[in-house]
Amino acid sequence: MYAPSFDYHRASSVAEAQKLLAANPGAKLLAGGHSLLPVLKLRLAAPSALIDLGRIAELKGVSAANGGVRIGAMTTHAEIATSPVLAKSCGIVAEAAAQIGDMAVRNRGTIGGSVAHADPAADLPTVLVAVGATMEIAGAGGATRTVAAADFFQGMMTTALGDGEILTAVWVPALGAGTGAAYAKFAHPASRYAVIGAAASLTVKNGACERAIIIVGGVTATPTALPSVAAALTGSNLSAEAIAAAAGKAAGDLTGDLMGDVFASSEYRRHVTGAYVARAVAAAAARAR
Amino acid sequence: MSSRTFGSAIRRREDPRLLTGLGTYTDDLSLPNMAHAAMLRSPHAHATIVSLDTSKAAKAPGVLAVYTGKDTAPALKPMPCAWLLPNAGLNIAEYPLVALDTVRYVGDIVAVVVAQTPYQAYDALDLIEVKYKTLPAVVDPEKSAKGTGAPIHASVPGNQAFKWTVAGGDADAAFAAPGAVVVHDRIIQNRLIPTPMETRSALAQWTAATGELTLWNTTQNPHIVRFIGSLVMGVPEDKLRVVAPEVGGGFGAKIAQYPADFLTCFCAMKLNRPVKWTETRSENYIATTHGRDHVQDVALCGTKDGKITGVRGTVWAGMGAYLSTAAPGIPTILHGLMLCGPYLIDNVKEDVYGLYTNTTPVEAYRGAGRPEATYLLERLIDRFAHAIGKDPAEVRRINLIPKFDNGHNVATGLTYDSGNYHGALDKIMAHVDYAGLRKQQAEARAKGRYMGIGICTYVEVCGLGPSQVAGAIGFQGGLWESAIVRFHPSGKVNVFIGTKPHGQGEETTFAQIVSSELGVDVNDVKVMHGDTDKTPMGWGTYGSRTTAVGGAALAVALRKIKDKATALAAHLLEAPVEDMDYADGRFFVKGAPAKAKTIQDIALMANVAWNMPAGMEAGLEASSFYDPPNFVYPFGAHVAVVDVDPATGAIDLKRYACVDDCGPQINPMIVEGQVHGGVVQGLGQALWEEAIYADNGQLVTGTLMDYAIPRADVLPEIEVLSTVTPSPHHPLGVKGIGEAGTIVSTCTMYNAVVDALRPLGVDTVPMPMTPERVWRAVQTAKKGA
Structure with missing residues (x-):
């Protein structure tokens, strides 16, 4: 205190x-x-x-940019959750932001603060990797650089940000017709952090899944792709049975060290991640169609 | 009794100030020249103090003093235990305010810093150098009994604080009877952290010239703080004033007396300036008492046609490192005596072992002993019903005590006041359409969905209680309550009560009682409480007793006023007293209501005293010290409906409905609020809450990021119904309602979850029933199948 x-x-x-x-x-x-x-x-x-950084105007706001959406680093979770621009172009980011903490947290917490902190149980890293976001970083000498979200999260509370660098914005692509993405979360009852967070991004063509990206967080130190699940979905008709069969491969993809604590052990997380992946996939499929 | 406002769901007068941030809590108070105290607390669960060096801290910026046990021990007596449980071999270990050579739990106070600001005090804590030699710790009461860890107190062999037995009938014979169906269970009553919104706080002001000490303190019972504080600190009671301003929740944790409060006083007296201490939330989690923490090995026996014949068990109750103020009475008197529940059970026996452990002391927590009794009984009954193949509601119906209006003796020795348990069961079953729910459940199961129904009936004991009984069971105080009613010349009323409402709404309900008894407008009554200099002695709010006992004291005082007012009215109307009649605040001669004296007329005349009957004193004021002839016994029946997802272990509470009977309701909205809060707190134990200690005695769930309390968005609308069975002995017929919800909702929820998972072979899930625990129960059952 x-x-x-x-x-x-x-x-x-x-x-x-x-x-x-x-x-x-x-x-x-x-x-x-x-x-x-x-x-x-x-x-x-x-x-x-x-x-x-709270009074830096240039770091705030959500706007359409470069075929996607640019989110200033100091944009609050509440603004992201209610942004019409995001809802239209990349709704999964708003969907995840709406599930962060509680109202008070969402009114103060920012996307830049969350991703730069890189808590393994945070929601936004998982969805940003799933949609292929890009991080904009201001370097110490005034230079700027960009880093793909998948490369940005390097370990538990560790990112690609170097000394003197400041994350200035996160760019997310517009998902486009035929692509749907969704986030399913098992929130810790106290902290509301993700015990398991599952993000799915699916592209559907002629009723078949053309491309699937499945990323989970909370379970792992950094957002982690589930390639077997994605492979099983690709080419499938995304029926309930196909989704269940694919999600059943989640535990097999989670082979490394997993997060675990007194509330939810790593063994438990490994075995039930598939259930949340199935939910995310089903919701993403409905949006893609 | 008229019914001008008794029974009306008027709004709580407390709420405008509480909801708009205008309440004044202890930490809101500030005095000129006030300093701030901070406590250095042990980081180890069990250790000897090898060395303690405060010299750097003493020189830190802003620091006024650093005190250790060497400074405080000569001035302050150890913390007393105030429930001296008889016939139990009670072994009270010395409880020093500041540890002298040994620390016994994470949170034991090692030193106190006083500084100009709280920041300086906390900075200085980091500069105190303590060398500890750690000792093996024990956190589990059953393991404590088996000798795990190093002995906690040299004076306590086997760490055993007490062994208490309740017995009625012949339980061993019942269990041995031919054909008896016996079910066993082993229950862990998870340890809970009360988590009031306001953490604990104390502000002390010493007036050296007069030797007077004022302590503002967040407490449920300021008069007890004065009583015990006087004993500990040696300040005479007439010179010790304790004020409990707004108190932000207590749930039992603010009954207890705490070292930090009296240490704050000690600092104020030493430094001769006001000192304030307010705990942080993390400090609250280790330093303010916890609740529950039982290991129970229990069994129930009965006939195969559903008659329960006996209950038997052994309980290991964790008491923490020291015996807190009322602690020994909680897992014994308030638990073991309720083992018959609302049922005709003739044979009961339970041994309760109280064990010291290297943990935060355990005290009353909403329900205090009774939830632990109701839970084990209701859980056993569901097991029994399953064993004999009967519906759980039917088994309850078979065994419930038939309706009684004035006294029913049970095997544990208690006399219940009044009950209509079948009435409550019938009402809840009709409300939820119990048969329909079972049909829905069968359909859900056919579709592979795991729907569960929990149904429990309960009775609890509250309105503590007759003082003679208090003495007989070792409670070191009375359990009566007091009220002073004072009419001002204009007919406005102040009521001064000895007990201490802290959010329960008695400022409103007590005004309703005054209004109903004497016909004054409810808004013409102000209820005063919480200041020992201004209110009569009283024993405080706990055990759902403020309305049940304090409300009775108020009613009796009001009836004294009414008697005097009647006599004065008779005098003014020149009629004999026996010819007088009364209705709605008007006193008149029978048959002549038009020519009446109002209570306001009477108040004015009594206060100016121009025309009084011979021998009648001036003023319109009365007091009552009401000692109840018995406890009160609220009861009811609750139903929970859940869906459980075996794949994730997630529980979805679809419906929660309850029938509670607390007698006539003074304010049904407040009753509903108490039921809501109580139910939700009980669900917290079932689903989310657990103080988890590592084996080395570190509290793992030490913050609100780890310890989950219930939140509104994960709960359904709670359906609140009631029946009305007056208490035969209470002047208003009312019973307490503060704890009822908590006492029964935990097991109702538990029974619903186990009922859902029975088709998978699950017959138990540890509490709290987290998704992982549910999932594991399912996995275990699958392996066993």
Whole structure:
């Protein structure tokens, strides 16, 4: 409840935030604070300074761009959840954002804060990898670069962001006709984080599944593709039986170290992930048709 | 009794301030020159303190003082246990406010820092250097009994705090009877963390010149805080004022007395300036008492045509590292005496072992002992019904005690006041269309869907209680309640009560009682509570007793007022008292209601005293200290309907319906609210809540990110019905309703889930019934099949 003392800086631009970051070794960026502040209050971290990105106008908002949607890093989950642009072009992102935490969390928490934190149980990383999102990153020298979502999440709470870099936006493609995507989640009853989060993106042509991408989170340290499930769906007619058979392969794809805790063991997560994958696939198939 | 507002669902007058953030809680208070205390708590469950160095902390910015057990022990007596359970070999281990050489749970206080700001106090905690030598710990009460871990208290052989036995009839003979059908169960009553919205807080102000101490404290019973605080701190009761401002939930955890509160007082007296301490949520989770924590080996026997003949069991109850204020009475008196439930069960025997463990002390938690009794009995009855192939509702119907209006003795020695248990069962079964539900269930099963129906009947004991009984069972206090009713000249009324409502709505319901008894407008009554300098002695809110006992005290005081008012009215109307009549706040001569004196007329005359009968004192004020002749026994029947997904273990609660009988309802909306809250808290135990300790005594579920409490969006609309069976001995006929929902909903939910999974061969799921546990139960049953 009583955080250790720290300096507080409010940046008004990305450039200023980068200057502050360079000038304050040991500083952390504050991007909503719904993961960072509890850690401070529990005195599990003691950064020298917080640099608040909350007032940087250029980091906010959802807009159509380059055949997809650009979401500013400081856009709140609530804005994403209710964005008509996203609902039209890439609804799964809004669907996942609407399931984050509770109303209070969604009103303060941001997409940039969530993905840069890279909690294994977060919702957005899973769907961003599933839809093939691209991360826009401002480098220390003013240069910018982009990283594919699949390459961005490198490990538990570890991303491709380097020292002095700031995530500025997330770009997601418009899914287009014939493609449907959906997210199914088993939320922890206390934290509401994903014990299991399953995202499916399917492209359907002439009643058959032409392309399937299945990504799960919560179960694994980073968003993880289930290739056997995707392969089984590809070419299928996406009937209930076909979906059940494909989802049954989920446990076989989850061979590495899985997440586990007192609420849900890794063994349990491995065995029931398929049930949530089946739900996501069924919903995605309905949207694709 | 008139019915001007008694029985009306008027809105709670508490809510405007509570819902708009205008309530004043202890932590909202601030005094000039106030300092802040923080407690250094043991990070180990069991360890000796090898060295303790506070010198760096003492020099930290803003720090005013650092105190250790060496400083506090000479000034403060150990925390007393106030329920001295007789005939149980009660062994009370010394409970120092600050650990001296040994810490016995994660959260035991090791030192206290006082600083100018809370931040400085917390920074300084990090500078205290403590070397610990850790000792083996034990967190499970049954393992504690078997000698796991290092002995917790040198003075307590085998960690056994007590062994208490309840026996009625001849249970062993019932179990040995030829043809007896016997079912066994082993039940883990998961340990719960009460989680009031307001964490605990204390603010102490010492006036050295007069030797007077004021303690603002979040408590369910300020008069008990004064009583025990006086004993611990040596401040005479007449100079110790305890004020409980707005209290943000207690659920039993704010009955107990805590070291931190009296240490805050100690700091204020030492430093001669006000000191405040408020716990953080994480601190609340380790330092404020927990609830439940039983291991139960139990059995029930009966005939194959459904008559229950006996209940027998052994319980290992975890008490935590020290015996909290009322702790010994919870798993014994409030549990074992209720083992007959609402049934004709002639033979009962249970041994209860209270065990010290290296955990946070365990205390009352909503229901306190009674949920643990109802749960084991209702779970056994479903097992029994399954064993003899009868419907669980039918087995209950066979065994329920027939309707009684004034007293029924049960085998454990209690005398229930009144009951119509079949009435409650009939009503709930008709409401949910029980036969229709069973038909739906058969159809669902045919389609491979796992629908379950749980049905439970219950009776509970509350309205604690006759003081003579309190004394006989070792409760170190009375259990009466008090009220003072004061009419002002204008006819407006202040009521001062000794008990302490903290969210239950008695400011509203007690005003309704005044209005109904004397015909004043409900808005002309203000109910005052929570300040020991301003209210008469009382024992507080717990055991659903504030309306059941405090409401009775109020009714008796009001009837004294009415007697005086009648005599004064007779005098003013120049009539004999015996010719007087009363209706709706008007006193008149029988047959002449037009010429009446209103209660306001009487209040004015009594206060100005211009024309009083010979010998009558001025003023219109009365007090009552009401000691109930018996407990009250609310009862009811609940039904839960669930769908369970065996593939994931997820439980979907489709429907929850209840019939509760708390006698005549003063305010049905408030009754409904209490039922809602109680049901939901019981569902929390069934589905989500569990304080999990690692074997080394670390609390794994130490934050609200890990410990799941119920939330509105995962619950169905709760269907609340009632029947009305007055208590024969209560002046208003009312019984308590604060805990009823919690007492029965846990097992109703459990029975529904097991009922759903029976076709898969599942006959038990540990609580809380998390998806993984349900899934594992299904996997285990599949392997066994």
